[in-house]
Amino acid sequence: MFLLLFSFLAYSSVPVLQGVTTENSTQINFLVEKGRDVVVLAEDIKSKKAIEPKLKYEVLRDYSDFKIIKVRFDSLKANTKYKLEIKNKDNTVLDERFFKTLNKSSSNPVIAITSCMDDSYEKEQKEQWQDLVSFKPDLILLIGDNVYVDKPINNISADDFWKRYVQVRQKLEIFRIKNLIPIVAVWDDHDYGKNNGDSSFKYKDEAKSVFDSFYSQEDEKPFFENSFGVSSRLSIYGFNIFLLDNRSLNTKESIFGKDQKNWLFSALQMYQKPSFIINGMQFFGAYHEFESYERLTPDDFIDFRSQLKKVKTPFILISGDRHLTELMKLSKQDVGQDSFEFTTSAIHAKTYPSPWEKTPNPRIIHGEGGSLNYGILKIKKLKPFTIVLQAIGPKQKILYQKRLVIN
Numbered sequence: 001m002f003l004l005l006f007s008f009l010a011y012s013s014v015p016v017l018q019g020v021t022t023e024n025s026t027q028i029n030f031l032v033e034k035g036r037d038v039v040v041l042a043e044d045i046k047s048k049k050a051i052e053p054k055l056k057y058e059v060l061r062d063y064s065d066f067k068i069i070k071v072r073f074d075s076l077k078a079n080t081k082y083k084l085e086i087k088n089k090d091n092t093v094l095d096e097r098f099f100k101t102l103n104k105s106s107s108n109p110v111i112a113i114t115s116c117m118d119d120s121y122e123k124e125q126k127e128q129w130q131d132l133v134s135f136k137p138d139l140i141l142l143i144g145d146n147v148y149v150d151k152p153i154n155n156i157s158a159d160d161f162w163k164r165y166v167q168v169r170q171k172l173e174i175f176r177i178k179n180l181i182p183i184v185a186v187w188d189d190h191d192y193g194k195n196n197g198d199s200s201f202k203y204k205d206e207a208k209s210v211f212d213s214f215y216s217q218e219d220e221k222p223f224f225e226n227s228f229g230v231s232s233r234l235s236i237y238g239f240n241i242f243l244l245d246n247r248s249l250n251t252k253e254s255i256f257g258k259d260q261k262n263w264l265f266s267a268l269q270m271y272q273k274p275s276f277i278i279n280g281m282q283f284f285g286a287y288h289e290f291e292s293y294e295r296l297t298p299d300d301f302i303d304f305r306s307q308l309k310k311v312k313t314p315f316i317l318i319s320g321d322r323h324l325t326e327l328m329k330l331s332k333q334d335v336g337q338d339s340f341e342f343t344t345s346a347i348h349a350k351t352y353p354s355p356w357e358k359t360p361n362p363r364i365i366h367g368e369g370g371s372l373n374y375g376i377l378k379i380k381k382l383k384p385f386t387i388v389l390q391a392i393g394p395k396q397k398i399l400y401q402k403r404l405v406i407n
């Protein structure tokens, strides 16, 4: 009994995040007490060969009792399982996890899309993350409000970013799972520290510094590149995922800014791969009174749409933020091809009754209010780009599902 208990504790004593992962490399970070010295190794499960990280460094703040340790392993084998060992200086095991490198030839990858993670929903978060993991996603995208920095605090200070990220990292079940799943993130307003915040926010540099510390998404070209703000492009399984920063470059003229838009559209022209274009707030959302690209900067949204119309590859738009889920059908007139916008929020936070009776959405084909939710996207084919999309509620209930074919 003691042994059982001990081995259980050994698995989950440290919150761990696996970040950008390719066929032969992975970036990982974990949170430990500031004074603790640790040794980190990856062990090939089959050959038992131990591999030292190519890179290892710490990030800390003088006012905090915790530090983030970041490591990067390279020279790994594709589609191989490794044991991550975190040991104390005296060689006792502090934590053990398992991780895999990317299986490039995976024909049916599964991506989980999540947003709005209110850590005060303790019971819900635990159940929701455990349920999500059982869908066996190859990748989890956190698309905003991953940390409510400005809740429950009213007037935040620069120190609150680090403090709230530490609290959330310690609390959420997803950082305690035995078999790690790569996570790539982008922020929305609450991670950024200010409700509906924009580029004028005084703490935007600290917000970015803490974001960069707690995720593991350094450049890993050509598979992964960072761009303006906290935006990035991930290229895996034959498609591109664009995660856009709607906050630190957000002005009265454009929520993304000219530079980020130029980067996005030149990449969409250059790579010619099926693409996921993602940011926290809804793209098409003028039907309601809350934030959306369409409502906040309507002229720039017209330009965004006209540039989408020149894109020759299939794409789908994905968003969060709304604390509801809906799927919109987009027409050739909207974006130059028959496509969709999928909104999923919140995995664990407050939800509200369905809004569509009061504010009908002309583009909606499925929707569900008043229910926690996340998205499971099963990519079936690249040509034509075919995805089975599911909006999942509590207890793995399928709120709706649809087979999307985008030519």
Ligand SMILES: [Fe+2]
Binding pocket: 115, 116, 117, 145, 190, 321, 322, 323, 345, 346, 349
């Ligand atoms: Fe939210």
